[in-house]
Amino acid sequence: MVFVIKIGGNVLDDAIALQDFLRDFALIPGPKILVHGGGKIATRLGDQLGIQSNYVDGRRITDDATIDLVTMVYGGLVNKQLVAQLQSINCNAIGITGADGNLLPAIKRPVKTIDYGWVGDVQADSLPLDRWKVLLDNGFVPVLAPLTHDGAGHMLNTNADTMAATIAIALSASYRVRLIYCFEKKGILENVEDEGSVIRFINPELYVQLKAEQKLFAGILPKLDNAFDAINKGVQEVLIGHAADLVRNTGSDTSGTLISG
Amino acid sequence: MVFVIKIGGNVLDDAIALQDFLRDFALIPGPKILVHGGGKIATRLGDQLGIQSNYVDGRRITDDATIDLVTMVYGGLVNKQLVAQLQSINCNAIGITGADGNLLPAIKRPVKTIDYGWVGDVQADSLPLDRWKVLLDNGFVPVLAPLTHDGAGHMLNTNADTMAATIAIALSASYRVRLIYCFEKKGILENVEDEGSVIRFINPELYVQLKAEQKLFAGILPKLDNAFDAINKGVQEVLIGHAADLVRNTGSDTSGTLISG
Numbered sequence: 001m002v003f004v005i006k007i008g009g010n011v012l013d014d015a016i017a018l019q020d021f022l023r024d025f026a027l028i029p030g031p032k033i034l035v036h037g038g039g040k041i042a043t044r045l046g047d048q049l050g051i052q053s054n055y056v057d058g059r060r061i062t063d064d065a066t067i068d069l070v071t072m073v074y075g076g077l078v079n080k081q082l083v084a085q086l087q088s089i090n091c092n093a094i095g096i097t098g099a100d101g102n103l104l105p106a107i108k109r110p111v112k113t114i115d116y117g118w119v120g121d122v123q124a125d126s127l128p129l130d131r132w133k134v135l136l137d138n139g140f141v142p143v144l145a146p147l148t149h150d151g152a153g154h155m156l157n158t159n160a161d162t163m164a165a166t167i168a169i170a171l172s173a174s175y176r177v178r179l180i181y182c183f184e185k186k187g188i189l190e191n192v193e194d195e196g197s198v199i200r201f202i203n204p205e206l207y208v209q210l211k212a213e214q215k216l217f218a219g220i221l222p223k224l225d226n227a228f229d230a231i232n233k234g235v236q237e238v239l240i241g242h243a244a245d246l247v248r249n250t251g252s253d254t255s256g257t258l259i260s261g
Numbered sequence: 262m263v264f265v266i267k268i269g270g271n272v273l274d275d276a277i278a279l280q281d282f283l284r285d286f287a288l289i290p291g292p293k294i295l296v297h298g299g300g301k302i303a304t305r306l307g308d309q310l311g312i313q314s315n316y317v318d319g320r321r322i323t324d325d326a327t328i329d330l331v332t333m334v335y336g337g338l339v340n341k342q343l344v345a346q347l348q349s350i351n352c353n354a355i356g357i358t359g360a361d362g363n364l365l366p367a368i369k370r371p372v373k374t375i376d377y378g379w380v381g382d383v384q385a386d387s388l389p390l391d392r393w394k395v396l397l398d399n400g401f402v403p404v405l406a407p408l409t410h411d412g413a414g415h416m417l418n419t420n421a422d423t424m425a426a427t428i429a430i431a432l433s434a435s436y437r438v439r440l441i442y443c444f445e446k447k448g449i450l451e452n453v454e455d456e457g458s459v460i461r462f463i464n465p466e467l468y469v470q471l472k473a474e475q476k477l478f479a480g481i482l483p484k485l486d487n488a489f490d491a492i493n494k495g496v497q498e499v500l501i502g503h504a505a506d507l508v509r510n511t512g513s514d515t516s517g518t519l520i521s522g
Contacts, residue, residue: 076337084360088414094362100355134399153349
């Protein structure tokens with residue numbers, strides 16, 4: 001089993017939660033991959049450097065100054081601090097972006113109504129599985145920053161959830177894969193007010209039913225659509241759960257929401 | 262033959278020279294490694310962020326703010342821009358630091374008279390040759406930022422010349438290695454005023470003689486001591502030459518100064 005695990009800013013911005021998470025991640029036996037998001041530090045540094053966030057129709061645009069900022073902060077500071085911390089607890093982390101080894105090819109998002117700037121759409125079909133196997137089969141633990149490149153010399157800001165799903169899909173051709181999305185809830189809740197109402201298992205039939213009954217919090221639908229897309233494309237299991245429950249969620253008696261085909 | 266090639270700020274800070282250099286680097290057949298220095302951008306960004314350079318007895322100190330700055334700039338921005346540019350010209354670059362894969366173990370420099378702060382001294386004896394072989398023998402081209410880690414979770418600012426020499430020494434146990442230092446002159450000059458006076462070949466006997474005759478520019482002695490240290494520890498050839506002469510300096514009819522045992 002290969003674990004592809006995604007953490008977001010809520011873990012990165014909390015030093016204690018992050019330390020606990022990394023300790024748990026390091027303990028997972030066998031091949032594993034960590035995909036991390038950004039966190040608040042890019043915004044803070046951007047403010048200090050006078051780099052303003054640009055929005056068009058409510059969508060964030062990645063201009064020249066912003067891609068340099070996130071390449072520094074996500075690809076440099078955040079990524080290398082994670083690597084150094086994992087290495088200190090016997091996890092053989094290697095910090096990369098989609099550009100490194102061209103491990104996650106992407107294209108600059110085509111302009112339709114909005115020009116998003118230096119934003120990458122990953123190209124699942126061109127992912128070099130052989131290179132991933134070299135790293136995983138030789139004990140390297142890839143730690144991915146949310147960045148790719150366009151193949152023409154430019155870095156691209158890229159959604160970490162999508163990167164994790166794309167890697168999981170490609171690896172599922174050679175490995176049994178569990179894709180784990182860590183977020184701030186224990187799982188998909190039947191009642192968003194009640195942390196005890198985790199739906200422990202969802203398959204495509206139940207998903208259709210839950211949506212028809214409008215039982216799901218609207219904000220979680222994109223994550224679930226992402227999860228079922230991964231399942232439909234070959235990933236054996238997707239788990240959505242709390243970062244603090246990582247160890248349990250890598251086993252068979254999971255506490256989060258397990259999604260399968 | 263493995264080429265371990267080091268470039269400094271003078272190439273990184275000149276967009277045209279850098280593009281030419283990367284084109285030449287990409288053309289070198291077989292296994293190769295690029296080690297890069299910093300360049301002026303860290304100083305510029307440090308000024309913008311109000312991070313002051315600290316000196317004690319004329320030696321630069323790497324404090325908390327500075328190690329974060331260089332981790333961002335060298336490990337993020339500079340490193341990933343080099344990787345993206347190399348990938349765009351069919352060179353399978355993978356951008357790393359000494360922390361990634363623990364590929365270049367280091368210790369925080371012990372405090373004797375000066376506390377240098379977060380500065381790393383590389384530990385040649387602990388370098389994991391098997392991991393380097395995995396990368397090189399599978400077509401990855403490591404591109405190293407001048408950073409290591411202390412094994413306890415901290416990144417360390419590290420001299421790129423020394424990193425290149427240490428990697429070359431370790432690899433020389435398994436490969437024939439040529440270590441190439443690119444700098445702003447065509448080679449070691451007999452007369453520092455005359456670019457045509459390149460000393461084409463130096464061995465230990467000639468080096469002793471040149472030093473005794475005080476024929477060498479004092480500023481070049483540390484680089485030459487570094488070079489002979491590498492030779493004494495197993496590296497087959499060290500070449501000191503101009504970045505623009507890279508292609509010729511990877512062949513047998515070199516234009517720079519070739520140093521061997």
